[in-house]
Amino acid sequence: MINQCLRERNQRHIIQRIIVRGLLVLDTPTCLGSGDTEGDIDLVILRDSLEDKALLMGSSIAGALRNYLRDYEYGYNADEISVLFGGQRSEKEGEQSPLIINDALSNTTPHVELRDGVKINSISRTAEDRQKYDLELLEAGTQFDFCFELLIENNREQLIKELVIVLQGLENGAISIGMKKQRGFGRCHVKEWQVWQFDLQKYDDRIAWLTFPHWTTGFLTEYRTYKSIADTLSVHLDEKDKRDRLTINATFTLATPLLIRSGQASSDKAPDVVHLKSRRDGELQPVLSGTSLAGVLRHRAERIVNTLHKNTSIIDEIFGVDFSKNKTKKATASRLIVHESIIKETTDLVQNRIAINRFTGGALHGALFNEQPIFGNDKTELNLELELRQPKPHEIGLLLLLIKDLWTGDLPVGGTSSVGRGRLQGKEAIITLASENKIWKITQGSKDEPLTIDNAEDLEKFVDALNEEVAA
Template sequence: MAEASVLANGQMACITKKILLEGTLSLDSPLLIGTGLTAREARQETDMQVLKDKKERPFIPGTSLAGVLRTLLEDEEAALLFGSAERGEKAGGAQSAIDVEDVLLEDAAIVVRDGVGIADFARTSLAGRKYNYEAVERGAKGRLRMTVTVRRAHAEKGLEEAVQTLADRLAAGVRLGALTAKGFGKVSAADVRISTYDFSDFDDVRRWLFREDAKCIAHGSKAAGKKRAGVFSVDAAFAIRRSLIVRENDVDEKAAERKVKSQQKKSGADFLIPGTSIKGALRHRALEILTILKKPAAALDGLMGCSTDARRQKSRFLVDEAYFRKGVKPQAHARNRLDCFTGGTVDSVLFTDEPVWQEKPGEATLRLHYEIENYAPWEAGLALYLLRDLWQGAIPLGGESSVGRGLLEGIAATVSFDDEVLEIGAAGAVEKAAAEKLEAFAKALRDMEEEAKEA
């Protein structure tokens, strides 16, 4: 009997098929997967350093990618594909069926970003909260490869469905690494494909042994991958009312010759509003809205996250970095510093910045995107209040807001939640049925009780 049981178990462990998921993984925004070392430990000037191999090439560890992909599946699918940590047969433990390879990034440029902690209401910098970090600039690419081993014991259909789900999500894009709530770590594989070696087919066995290409049976669907339950998202187009600047003090040679002290920050050939700037501005305004409506400010920590000695909470409010190029032009602007008492100019304090200016009034030049995962109705209402204030120019982005920079003008917006897609047109025009649904979310915020959970 024991021998028969061992034989049966051996037969169930027989490999019947190999499923390959392959493609080219592209960075759609900067990526930070850190070493975990401090600046002193790494003997570097930056507070956080990008993880690199022994040849100083940045890469995405298979563990990081696998961890993110596992969260995209339902519990049963995740256990089937990635296994479970439970011990023993009676506990239901299972071996992982998938092997996720490291992704070595080619043509990778390392950039250094910096930031500073800002006080919620005063909007002034906090002492000792200046920091900087490395990141792999967007545009880098790497070979994506995962191998699924199908055994006789597996529910083959379930495995294939789980692999297709991963392919769809990779085609649409996923977030991994650090600072994902602030626009970092967006990666996608538009050409992702699923191939198989069926070991009941002699030709497939020969292909496997001679390392020939497997038969492609499916591709990832970007449209299918974008469908996510429990996500409330806002995608809006804006014009810049006047000018905008997120300072980059390391100016180019031509600007230095013209005595320009700072320029609008760029990413490659595009102008850039970092996700940290957008998230910070939206959080500050969200706190003001909750205060005006006399709602518990602590509820914001459950939505936008917090990091204090007493508590750490991951953000469910995610923003994208804003890249733009057309419809704006950089223009130097020289100013004098004034004496706050006399109103006169201060001697020898002439400085020149180079913000970007809108060329044609009312023309969409940049897009902002933010979303809430596992949203509550009142959180969706808060997101709509933020859209309203961005639309009306009440939330400045970037620096020098005291002289009118960074104000936006709404052009069009798309609000998506569950299976609904609502459009907002020029001047905030929206259909009556859509307006009623949006108003229901706004009402949920206004009706939120003081004892609301810190979700």
């Protein structure tokens, strides 16, 4: 009976196998959470049970690649028609994916950094009770050796084309992995490739595949490495990226000192409060985190929308809804991606402060503390990257008002803004709208120089659309 079922079952008639190995490098800290909330840290990274190495699950890679392929080929929220990942998610009995993705281990013992966060009340601008959390992140520069294997029965050209699309997305850094991708974590790229193609209709290739060292990880030194996956597989992509998105790349400098509190001190003798730093290229560098900037933007957006007497549903549509914080609404992911920014050419200075007794006007006993914000100079620079998926005209108008407030220093970022910290000064901004293939550029050499805007009338139309949305 069992043999009869096996004979009648649909079998794969594989005619070719393609094995691809790559070296994945993390460009920003990455949260590969284990889901374990027991311990001193709310969320720790996933580690292999046998080796002391970070574990990147094949299912995590597959999910990121599948979403990217769907968005790239058909646009956001489109039905999946690709064949690379098998049946659609809505199908109860879909086809099995022809792409095999193995779990990947980090090449070295993981180096982690701790980040903490807290929810800020938009009215009082203070931390809400019991809303603080901390998590472990893999440091930028961590490397993973991963392996794919593509099984080809038919549709060879479409399968290889879709494979090149997703692998090229990894190669170019267009795909992020892990948690909190909308806040700048998990950005990565593939540094090198190795590819083997086996035609199973040929005897020599069948033997070569059978004797291939599948059990080894990493690159095989006796084989050639490649920089471009498209050139390696001899595929030229003619398809246009169908992702409808607005991207803003803005360059700022520090108009005042900046302090984003770090959840960990570098030493026992460190000041009570130090600015957040993250390791890049082997050294700690000050950063403006995506979580901090996103929180600031959301609170100012709420203020703008409330001033215009508009329902705050606009905010939820852009920044998403967290079900754990608002159980009356359906949880949705943020459509606004806020990347983490490195702040270049800064100086660390320690400032001593003390709390004042408001009744006596004298120093409060035992309340002396010191802080270490970062200070800017003529060479200080940070680049803010924002990406809004499926933008609507009134949403673009709201983002433009937020950039304007950051540009003029009216919207501070980080902590201790009440003592004059956290103000930025805009230098240049490039705004790109993919659906209309339009680019706008805003420049201002210094604070005293005039502002130059390309096609300012077009940008005004988006702000007018916000006013019309409010009136509606």
